[in-house]
Amino acid sequence: MTFRDWLKRSFGRIVNGTKIHLIDIAKLLDIPAPVVDRMRSRPDEECESILLEQIESRHGGVVDWRARLVDILEAVDSCVTPEERKALHTNDGAVTTGFAEELHLLDSRLIPPMRALRAIESLGDAYIVVLVPRGKLSAFDQAARYWLV
Numbered sequence: 001m002t003f004r005d006w007l008k009r010s011f012g013r014i015v016n017g018t019k020i021h022l023i024d025i026a027k028l029l030d031i032p033a034p035v036v037d038r039m040r041s042r043p044d045e046e047c048e049s050i051l052l053e054q055i056e057s058r059h060g061g062v063v064d065w066r067a068r069l070v071d072i073l074e075a076v077d078s079c080v081t082p083e084e085r086k087a088l089h090t091n092d093g094a095v096t097t098g099f100a101e102e103l104h105l106l107d108s109r110l111i112p113p114m115r116a117l118r119a120i121e122s123l124g125d126a127y128i129v130v131l132v133p134r135g136k137l138s139a140f141d142q143a144a145r146y147w148l149v
Contacts, residue, residue, distance in 0.1 A: 016146060018044045018123065022051050024143035025120075028136045029059050048123050060130040063119075067127065069102040075129045076117070084114050084131070099127065100149050119149040 019039070026036050031054045039047045052062060061075030073088060080088065087109045096102045099119075107117040115131040118140060122128050127149055132140045141148065 019047050021120075021143050021147055022047050025130070025140065026051050026054065028132070028140050028143060029055065029130070045123055052122075052128065055128065055130060059132075060128065062122065062126050062128055065099070065125045065127060067099055069096065069106070072099075072103060072106060072117075072119075072129055076131055079131060081114070084110060087111065087114060103129070103149060118144065120144045120147040121149060 022044075023036060023039055026039060031051070035050060035054060039050050042050065055061070057078045059079060061078075063071045063075050067075075076088070077085070088106055090109055092109075094105050096105055103117060103119050110117055112134050115133055116137045117129065118132050118137075119127040119129045130140075
């Protein structure tokens with residue numbers, strides 16, 4: 001990441017605020033309105049925790065910042081369809097060097113209409129891995145743009 005990219009990302013996070021992207025993501029994932037309302041009334045860390053409760057086992061999971069391919073697969077295993085599981089576990093011999101590259105490799109295996117795989121930085125030392133419906137992918141990428149891995 002260049003200094004310019006880092007500066008743009010940091011400035012975007014400050015201007016947009018932390019909680020806004022979490023609430024926008026919750027709405028895109030069809031989290032129930034009462035839960036979203038509860039997120040609005042909580043501090044940033046609690047808001048993220050509420051979102052994680054809703055995401056885990058339905059849309060993805062959390063992985064450590066040092067996660068590798070196997071950890072990403074484990075985080076989404078309970079919520080993938082049989083077709084998505086087969087695509088994700090395809091062994092095409094690709095060699096990767098880090099989390100972002102492994103995430104993009106896995107996402108490239110999910111051919112539409114399968115969901116897309118995204119990861120956002122959490123407020124801690126972790127990433128939130130999310131399977132996003134293709135019809136909402138553009139809106140998700142926009143909402144999470146300053147936090148996307």
